[in-house]
Amino acid sequence: MMILAYLSVIAFVAYLVQIIYGFAFKRREKVKGRLHELEQDFVDPTDESVLQEPFKERIIKPAYQKFTALLGRTTPQGISKAMERTIIQAGSPGNINVNRLVSMMFMVAIILPAFYYLLLQATGIEVNILMIILLALAGFILPYYILNIKARARRAKIQKSLPDMLDLIFVSVEAGLGFDMALKRTTEKMPGPLSDEINRAIDEINKGRRREDALRGIYKRTGVDDISSFITAVIQSEQLGSNIANMLRVQSTSMRQKRRQRAEEAAMKVPIKMLFPLVFLMFPALFIVILGPAFIRIMSVFAD
Structure with a gap:
């Protein structure tokens, strides 16, 4: 051994x-x-x-x-x-x-x-044999768990930056740029994981991949549902020949509303998350500070 x-x-x-x-x-x-x-x-x-x-x-x-x-x-x-x-x-x-x-x-x-x-x-x-087994199981899970944390953090970062990027794309299209040029200009102004994925999709389109497949590949590589709805709206707008600026305006407004709703949901969860630290950590310390001197005085009186 x-x-x-x-x-x-x-x-x-x-x-x-x-x-x-x-x-x-x-x-x-x-x-x-x-x-x-x-x-x-x-x-x-x-x-x-x-x-x-x-x-x-x-x-x-x-x-x-x-x-x-x-x-x-x-x-x-x-x-x-x-x-x-x-x-x-x-x-x-x-x-x-x-x-x-x-x-x-x-x-x-x-x-x-x-x-x-x-x-x-x-x-x-x-x-302790049981501890060795538990450590082996923990060590086996640990690398994938860390990788999963990185994936969740990256998805959250992409989801957070999507509304701002849509606003900038909408402004660029309204200024007269084409959709592809607006994407490229936006990625230059807003570097990050979402910009990297969009640049990769643009490179794939330039190399001959179908536009629909390249755009849907962004969702497969990110796993963010908001991007899936945005990509679907872009593809439908191109297939139907509708005004892409109006679609971008609707998507930008919708994404900002979703971000506000997620922020409100997170704010509503804060009191529940603070309940256990308050009960098990802060309240005992407060009781000791407030009732401790009184308890000591009561004990001294009964001792006399």
Whole structure:
């Protein structure tokens, strides 16, 4: 058990160093990987120059890729699709994919119990098997939970910025710009995740993808229902040939009303959320401060 724990810690440290290195030199590694792919089409794999590559590129990286691919294949298809959807809605942080996410979940599920075991061994406390199982479950869930939090935060940010962006698009169209040019000009003025998704859709349209599919892809990558209604209104307006400025005015007004309603709903939830901190944290302290001196005086009187 001790050997397994030490090996787990060593593997975790190596994996952490690799992640930090990947973030620090991500662009360089991307260019290097692309050049390596191009070289494979022209270089004989049996050439001795291949052996001059670093050990990490020849052994560790292919083994890690095969390991993550194996874990990805063993993941059920429904769970894999749900993870992929969450990764896309989170903005694909660190260019993570389903295979890397699953491997990270398994690794954290091994590392947390290993650290707990080593800590108890160092302090001489008896190991609790139930705690090890709970830590393994928590470590398995933790990476996906953090990714889900990032996806929710990104959706909330997109939903919050949508009414302001619609106002700016409407003003641009009213000023005489075309819808595509208004989108492009708005994304330049309002950088953010929503602007990134719109720019991606514009690039896909310029590369030949159907306009409807490119616009609907924004909703698939964000998961915000308000964007779905806006995209549907844009597509219907183009198909029916109606005035797009009037549609933008209606959508802008509707989105601002929805944002106001969500703010009012959140404000109405505040008293309920404050109830438990007041009852269990603030009221006991107030009772001690207010009734404490009186209780001490009463006790002193009865003691006399």
